[in-house]
Amino acid sequence: MFDISKHMQVYRTKLGLQVCADSRQVLAMLPAESIDLIVTSPPFALLRQKSYGNEDQAKYVGWLTEFGRAALRPLKPSGSFVLDLGGAYQRGRPVRSLYNYRILLEWCDQLGYRLAEEFFWYNPAKLPSPIEWVNKRKLRAKDAVNTVWWFSKTDYPQADITRVLVPYSERMKTLLRDPAKFYSPKERPSGHDIADAFGRNNGGAIPSNLLQIPNTDSNSHYLRTCKALGYQPHPARFPRDLPRFFIKFLTQPGDLVVDIFSGSNVTGAVAEELGRRWLSIDVDARYAALSVVRFLEGSDLRRVRQVLSAVDAKSVPCVRSIIPPVQASLFC
16 A cells, blocks of 8 residues: 555545645655556636635746656656646736646656647536626637646557547448448548448547537536535536546556546546546645545435544544545555
């Protein structure tokens, strides 16, 4: 088991551990080349300060680069670091901040990461923003896409796109029923015959790097339970399908998935569901403790209250284990 201080540990599950600490400190405790995937969504470089502690734009690139540097040693050569970043505007101007692109260049040029591929998360349910330039003055379109940088330590990280195939279009399904009737390919300039490839059912189509995932988590078990018990939920939660895509794409069952800004621990919950070991880290004890709700779906409110009563998630600076002992060695 990793040598993580007991006072940092919040709770355990069969496959994972939630920790309350600065991620840079925890990453320094992990063995070299032990992490298969880091997937995270840090506090963005927004102009308005949020309750979960986002950094000022002017300091953001240097601040986040410290975490990228700390992750290099424990990340496997075959491992990946997936970083979700929302866009932002410069203060008082309808001009975009370049902070997310500066992070990309800093991590590749200075830290030595490779950009394996850029992804774009399109959230069709996102409300129009920023208010000043979109709603009031009507000078800009609404900001509905996040950049998602897929970094790797080497040119060939572990990846298998066949694990995340998407359903075929109706047109493709028609073609597959009778390829000869609907498609007669001409010989390509290279001389390759692609007729067989188009007529073969591979179980789905290869996805694009534009991920259309609505963030409509308004009636989830986590939110319903927080409301019923009078707790304030974490205000910035990404949808389960975002980490699910990358966990399936870039890891195998039993691999270790880490989230260094875990918030309400969506990543840990999805990793557990997919049979991956996980380690989630958040510096805020209130949110770290409250995230246990994600693992109590199906429990009645009395049981959830009983678990949460083990800590005062609203005030304690450090919390203790509130889940029964692991059924198997966590990091064997």
